[in-house]
Amino acid sequence: MIRRSKLEDADAIYGLYAETAAVPGGLARCREEITPTYIHTFLRRCIADGLSLVAVDDDGRVVGEVHASRCGLRVFGHVLTDLTISVHPVCQSHGWGRQLFEQFIRVVTEEMPEINRIELSARESNTRAIRFYESLGFVVEGRMRGRIYGVSGLYEDDIQMGWLRAPGSGS
Template sequence: MIFSIRPTTTDDVAAVVAVHRATATIPGGIARRPEEITDAYVARILGEALADGVGLVAVDQGGVVIGEIHAVRIPVKLFSHVLSDLTVAVHPDWRGRGVGSALFQALFAAARAMDPPIVRVELNAGAGNAGAIQLYERLGFRVEGRLEKRGRFPDGSFEDDIAMGLILR
């Protein structure tokens, strides 16, 4: 394999910022715009994933971060078996080469090992992000609903979000 997956550390903030910004330059993918991807934002999400969630990066053979995934346990007892707030980003140069799928499989493995166990993984995807939705369905997620006009683009047009969930077995 030409890349590997490892847990994210607090030293990865700058590298994860770089990957998310590169990803965000192509509209219709991750929700945040490049200027919204700050060190403070990434430090917070990595910290939350380290505290009670899953945070993983994909690195190339030289150790350069080329992809990132994170999700957190919902901090409410009723929902504490649910891994939520999932975001995934793969550097545009690396798309379509299995990095995203590998990040998800590693996230599922890590989620299964969490204590108390994670039963459900959930995410939202923009309705226009057909490639991502197709990938998530292939990974076992099911479409559970549609959140109308949840996103609004700079030109004022709206986009629905597709709610998806996966039950870990």
């Protein structure tokens, strides 16, 4: 089941992010950077001025989460940015990420007509994720050279991607 996140999900989301970050390259943040404060901060921000969804398995466990929010400037009020997705390592390659993303885009399309753009970035070595994002309608828009200190110990490019609302699909 995919549903909107609630503040009560914070502990489960913290556990999810801690497990995902423990895998090298699993998230941009390393395990030590996943704190309850980090989780509570983005969760509050996204519930108030963005969107956060969780994937819950048949046993009631949070196995995935996706979120993005507005940056706070009026000129970017039509943009959800800093999109982050986390799927528990054991649950990856089972369709949870696609379900989360498709529901995220569906909610934006159907319930957030003021949002015309969603932004995310991916490390260049994560070609599987880039292909996945492209399959959902995101396009590569830019490259920030040497921006990420990669898990291999080398610097790699940060690939900027964007999704634009289809003309005539709202707002």
